[in-house]
Amino acid sequence: MNRRLATPLLGLAALALVLPGCAAESSPTPTSSGSASKPAASASASATPSAGATGEATADCLVGEWYMGQDELTAFYQSINEVMAGSGVEFSPVGSATMTMDAAGTYSWAPSTEVTAQVSGVTILVTFGGSMEGTYTATADRITSSPLATSALEVTATIDGVATDPGAISEQIAQAPVGDAAYTCTTDTLTLTSEVAGGSATSVFHRR
Incomplete structure (x- = not known):
């Protein structure tokens, strides 16, 4: 597979990583060294994290610091691999990620992750570090977000060990991490x- 054919797969790898909630909405286009434009913030989350008495999710429950460890990251990518079964693409991740959501309706996303994609004998490695910020809104069972600043997000990529421009990946990253997703929330999860x-793919975070 040549580099031109492999390039779209970089975007797919990015989409999968930030797929802890990829957005369907249009969003600003960041680069690996630039910032997206800043939309007005709005939120329906409130200051006190809580879960309903019956365990049902409420928007309040989202507020706090959430962590995805290696086990949760592996399970998430396994669900991606199941969705893509038969495509010839398989992802394997190493790392973790932290997401912080506040009562004012802003979030930060800090991945520390390497994702390897095996594609018909080609190895694509995408590395994510640093952090990004955005705003979110939530109902009792669904969350959407918009990116604010991506300049601190670090992305590198290689194809069969040769460095390649991660710029195309950044368009997908702008929609991370909770762009448009159904959610359930309890005190701890x-x-x-x-x-x-x-x-569909499911990502699980635990409260810190």
Whole structure:
């Protein structure tokens, strides 16, 4: 597979990583060293995290710091691989990620992750670090977001060990991490279910 054919797969790898809630909405286009334009913030979350008496999610429950460890990251990518079964693409991740959501309706997303994609004998490695910020709104069972600043987000990529421009990936990253996802939330656990490649993928975070 040549580099031109492999390039779209970089975007797919990015889409999968930030797929802890990829957005369907249009959003600003960041670069690996620039910032997206700043939309006005709005939110329906409130200051006190809580879960309903019956365990049902409320927007208040989202407020706090959430962590996705190696086990949760592996499970998430396994769900991606199941959706993409038969496509010839398989992802394997190493790392973790932290998401912080406040009562004012802003969030930060800090991945520390390497994602390897095996594609018909080609190895694509995408590395994510740093952080990005955005705004979010939430109902009792669904969350959407818009990016604000991506200049601190670090993205590198290689194809078969050769460095390649990650610029195309950044367009997908702008929609991370909770762009448009159904969610459930309890005192300790946040579960996001996102549409990916015609199927759905589930990401699980634990409160810190």
